[in-house]
Amino acid sequence: xxxxxxxxxxxxxxxxxxxxxxxxxxxxxxxxxxxxxxxxxxxxxxxxxxxxxxxxxxxxxxxxxxxxxxxxxxxxxxxxxxxxxxxxxxxxxxxxxxxxxxxxxxxxxxxxxxxxxxxxxxxxxxxxxxxxxxxxxxxxxxxxxxxxxxxxxxxxxxxxxxxxxxxxxxxxxxxxxxxxxxxxxxxxxxxxxxxxxxxxxxxxxxxxxxxxxxxxxxxxxxxxxxxxxxxxxxxxxxxxxxxxxxxxxxxxxxxxxxxxxxxxxxxxxxxxxxxxxxxxxxxxxxxxxxxxxxxxxxxxxxxxxxxxxxxxxxxxxxxxxxxxxxxxxxxxxxxxxxxxxxxxxxxxxxxxxxxxxxxxxxxxxxxx
Amino acid sequence: xxxxxxxxxxxxxxxxxxxxxxxxxxxxxxxxxxxxxxxxxxxxxxxxxxxxxxxxxxxxxxxxxxxxxxxxxxxxxxxxxxxxxxxxxxxxxxxxxxxxxxxxxxxxxxxxxxxxxxxxxxxxxxxxxxxxxxxxxxxxxxxxxxxxxxxxxxxxxxxxxxxxxxxxxxxxxxxxxxxxxxxxxxxxxxxxxxxxxxxxxxxxxxxxxxxxxxxxxxxxxxxxxxxxxxxxxxxxxxxxxxxxxxxxxxxxxxxxxxxxxxxxxxxxxxxxxxxxxxxxxxxxxxxxxxxxxxxxxxxxxxxxxxxxxxxxxxxxxxxxxxxxxxxxxxxxxxxxxxxxxxxxxxxxxxxxxxxxxxxxxxxxxxxx
Numbered sequence: 001x002x003x004x005x006x007x008x009x010x011x012x013x014x015x016x017x018x019x020x021x022x023x024x025x026x027x028x029x030x031x032x033x034x035x036x037x038x039x040x041x042x043x044x045x046x047x048x049x050x051x052x053x054x055x056x057x058x059x060x061x062x063x064x065x066x067x068x069x070x071x072x073x074x075x076x077x078x079x080x081x082x083x084x085x086x087x088x089x090x091x092x093x094x095x096x097x098x099x100x101x102x103x104x105x106x107x108x109x110x111x112x113x114x115x116x117x118x119x120x121x122x123x124x125x126x127x128x129x130x131x132x133x134x135x136x137x138x139x140x141x142x143x144x145x146x147x148x149x150x151x152x153x154x155x156x157x158x159x160x161x162x163x164x165x166x167x168x169x170x171x172x173x174x175x176x177x178x179x180x181x182x183x184x185x186x187x188x189x190x191x192x193x194x195x196x197x198x199x200x201x202x203x204x205x206x207x208x209x210x211x212x213x214x215x216x217x218x219x220x221x222x223x224x225x226x227x228x229x230x231x232x233x234x235x236x237x238x239x240x241x242x243x244x245x246x247x248x249x250x251x252x253x254x255x256x257x258x259x260x261x262x263x264x265x266x267x268x269x270x271x272x273x274x275x276x277x278x279x280x281x282x283x284x285x286x287x288x289x290x291x292x293x294x295x296x297x298x299x300x301x302x303x304x305x306x307x308x309x310x311x312x313x314x315x316x317x318x319x320x321x322x323x324x325x326x327x328x329x330x331x332x333x334x335x336x337x338x339x340x341x342x343x344x345x346x347x348x349x350x351x352x353x354x355x356x357x358x359x360x361x362x363x364x365x366x367x368x
Numbered sequence: 369x370x371x372x373x374x375x376x377x378x379x380x381x382x383x384x385x386x387x388x389x390x391x392x393x394x395x396x397x398x399x400x401x402x403x404x405x406x407x408x409x410x411x412x413x414x415x416x417x418x419x420x421x422x423x424x425x426x427x428x429x430x431x432x433x434x435x436x437x438x439x440x441x442x443x444x445x446x447x448x449x450x451x452x453x454x455x456x457x458x459x460x461x462x463x464x465x466x467x468x469x470x471x472x473x474x475x476x477x478x479x480x481x482x483x484x485x486x487x488x489x490x491x492x493x494x495x496x497x498x499x500x501x502x503x504x505x506x507x508x509x510x511x512x513x514x515x516x517x518x519x520x521x522x523x524x525x526x527x528x529x530x531x532x533x534x535x536x537x538x539x540x541x542x543x544x545x546x547x548x549x550x551x552x553x554x555x556x557x558x559x560x561x562x563x564x565x566x567x568x569x570x571x572x573x574x575x576x577x578x579x580x581x582x583x584x585x586x587x588x589x590x591x592x593x594x595x596x597x598x599x600x601x602x603x604x605x606x607x608x609x610x611x612x613x614x615x616x617x618x619x620x621x622x623x624x625x626x627x628x629x630x631x632x633x634x635x636x637x638x639x640x641x642x643x644x645x646x647x648x649x650x651x652x653x654x655x656x657x658x659x660x661x662x663x664x665x666x667x668x669x670x671x672x673x674x675x676x677x678x679x680x681x682x683x684x685x686x687x688x689x690x691x692x693x694x695x696x697x698x699x700x701x702x703x704x705x706x707x708x709x710x711x712x713x714x715x716x717x718x719x720x721x722x723x724x725x726x727x728x729x730x731x732x733x734x735x736x
Contacts, residue, residue, distance in 0.1 A: 036454075036455050037454065038453055038454035038455065039453070039454075039455065084452075084455055085406055085407070085453060086404075086405065086406035086407075087404050087406065087407065087452055087455075087457070088460075089455070089457045090458070090472075092456075092471070092472075093470075095467070095470045095579045095580055096580060096582065097467075097472060097580075099463070099465075102461075102463045103460070104458075104460075104465055104472070109582065119582065120576075120581060120582070120583055122508070124499040124508065125499075126496055126497060126498050126499060127496070127497045128494055128495070128496040128497070129494060129495045129496070130494045131492040131493075131494060131517075140490070140492065142492075149499075152614045153614075208488075211463045212463055212464060212465075213488060214464065214477065214487065214488070215488055246520045246521075
């Protein structure tokens, strides 16, 4: 057995598997292919299509490879799958896969102006998977911490963005589906955003970490307000102190921002309302206030936020998001209480396409 | 739209999808299930089976869910897939998935003595995805760096294990398929291994990082010895200096170990032969010396390694590995040259099952 065979055996195996190239992004089309010699009907569904019923038929060649070319959709990150005789499967020839909660999906990243900051920058920050003790929740827990390019070789102190995920997500979501590292890298490299640390905790107090770590989970009575506030409290009592002890951080409100999407937008509202004066930058995304909520209670809390002072209050939401009415209620409540703020409205709904745009839009506004 | 619906909408969607539980590990059996109402024949193949032809038929219930219970295999990490009317698919209800090069596979982790150190320890080290400049290769590249539990809160300096992947792998392989963080966490927590930093670089000089980062790759003429040695040189000239500048490290040979599997075992041999006296712990895994190689050349290099001095030379290999003969040639060559060493032989072949065992076995021997 020669060294050459030993070394390259697995690479040759990978090469043989890779004969089907999918997806293949061309000038005006994208071609998807999958080998399924025994299939009767293979269809393609992509998240750029209007609905699941918009899926398109694929055609089989003599080798059993099914293919279809579709018009290249606008620059964006999409997910897609094949439907083989009624069964949804991912693309076995596409190494770009993302996990959304418990579900894995094949990814199509179409290049263009809108997605320029979603690709790797030249100057890249590091991403650390950090275990920290949370006495408030009673668990050793995991968060992801992004440090900007140059952090290791500098002695400077940095501001911190706390970036929170939504329901069904975990500490992994913003750095994968959200492309947070790439967006911050690109904005910082272009001089559009100031170098900052970005902390991405796990917002499910039942978990120590993402389900992929196979750790036991606890149950929690969500109707118990103490339980519901546990995570909010842990941000202020456990996470911020850990970050300010272990990273070179400017440890004051004017150098702390908090943003989150959906459930994490609710966490953003709660943590800033319960701890006014802790964060000078407050950015709830795709979240609002229920019309049936106690408005007087919100009024009192927003008055406290106003008294404590802040630099930026920025709401991002899509006009077809199912939280649209709630977001308008939040906007009106801030206005009624005299809190200067930005109500940033895009097209579209409750999607990562929008949350990436919001991060890319608001990061340049922070810490200036 | 109420806050509650906003917050829990995605979680409810996940709950509905999760009605099929697979795999379900029982006392003596493991049950696998998948919903495929339109399928004609569904089979299960697991890596614990003798061969692909050992796959077993699954049975369909009235709701279209196919299931099979198999005798629980011995404690180990396995991969498996379903074969639905001839098509291989992963388990959509199993969130534990691993990537082997370009291929994703569903994972079954059977608890037991052998796998005890593959689960999360109580005291967990962090894992950082680090970008560093490699002037030797001419790229900004990514490596993973594990720091042991307590690193952040201590002022002590640590020894470093450089842990190299095989052909088809990348910087992600040891921390995912290899369970390197869990193994080191558990050994350190139990007092069996000394706290150490573990550096996992990318051994493909054509790449800046794993293919999942979507970065351009270069081509390389592997027959050009200068190109072939580029990665070896970058370990000594770029990676070690970066690590010793940016981490609290004991920067001498007695506190440097290098180990690697397959292609990474070749890298281990090359970097220790080309730079004798740099590493005091030398641990090639599932690798050896071709019978057709220039033995006189190896003799000269091993004499230089012996002269420079080392603390441990440790070869791990499986007796049914296709490199078995080469490993025996390496063993004989070390003996002929008077290099004291351990030839650690297990059952089995060129598999992660063995590489995890080797790490779990040799880590307690390092830096003592």
